Amino acid sequence: MLVVCIMTGVQLVERRYTIRETWLQSLPKDVVIRFVVGTATITKEDHRLLEKENAQHGDLMFLPDLHDSYGSLTEKLLHMFKWLDKHANFQYVLKADDDTFIRLDALMRELKTKPRKKFYWGFFDGRAHVHRAGKWSEPEFLLCDRYLPYALGGGYVVSSDLVHFVAMNAPVLKRYHAEDVSLGTWLAAIDVKREHDPRFDTEYKSRGCRNVYLVTHKQTMQDMRSKYQQLKATGKMCAKEEQYRLSYVYNWEKLPTECCERTEGVP
Structure with missing residues (x-):
């Protein structure tokens, strides 16, 4: 039903093992995990070590x-979608980073109630100004002075038909620096069901720890181990629930610049 694709790097072995030893321990039977690595220019020794790791796991x-x-993250997303479209039989893909903690059990229960087609699920932003300088600069994003609504890249779900659309049109799609911005832009012209969910804690830094969270980005390896041990011991992810910043419910009835007012009471 679900393929979880975790973007990782050749040398980030310890992060992969931390994920395998924490939130992947109780893997639902209808979920497949793939750590995604580009191998075009790696050394023979690195390739040998990756092959050994893959033989084991x-x-x-x-x-x-x-x-x-x-x-090359945007290009990586495109290559990943093309691989999935060609080789995998699935209903949804969850793209995540290797510093993301996911409650797969709760997320799978939710997915069984979601649309099977044209579905795009995550924590959306529609008012973000285009970066013109610095690490995340987008000098070629000329469509608007703000990004089109997109689900933040720490973790989002798309249905298989949208993966197919992107894979088939990859040769003509404009690549932007940020893969999440790129995907939101590519899907802007499609009749898509976008579902904003505050339980996806995927902003530039975590909003804290809430037991309702399905996806939590910006986690250290120690954070992941602590959350996993808490879940095993108590059934709850957080030793103490904390919210460092307010969240928001996306208002799709307003213009994107007015979409996202942070208010009390939202996870």
């Missing part, structure tokens, strides 16, 4: 035509 996705780097 069987959960790596090799992208042999991709040079893996921070600057």
Whole structure:
């Protein structure tokens, strides 16, 4: 039903093992995990180590035509979608980073109630100004002075038909620096069911720890181990619930610049 694709790097072995030893321990039977790695320019020794790791765990996705780097994340997403469209039989894909903690049991219960087609689920932003300088600069984003509504990249779900659309149109899609911005832009012209969910804690830094969260980004390896141990011991993810910043419910009836008012009472 679900393929979880975790963007990772060749050398980030410890992060992968931390994920395997924490939130992947109770893997639902209808979920497949793939750690996604570009292997185009890696050394023979790195390739040997990755092959050894994959022989042990069987959960790596090799992208042999991709040079893996921070600057190639959008290209990596496209290669990943093309691989899935060609090789996998699935209903949804959850894209995550290797510093993301996911409550797969709760997320799967939710997914069984969601639309099967044209579905795009995550924490959306519609008012973000286009970065013109710095690490996240987008000098070629000329459509508007703000990004089109997109689900933040720490974790989002798309249905298989949208994966197919992106994979088939990859040759003509404009690549932007940020893969989440790119996906939101590519899907802007499609009749898509966008579902904003505050339980996806995927902003530039975590909003804290709430037991209702399905996806929590910006986690250290120690954070992941602590959350997993709490879940095992108490059935709750947080030793103490904390909210560092207010969240919002996206208002789709307003213009994107007015979409996202942070208010009390939203997870």
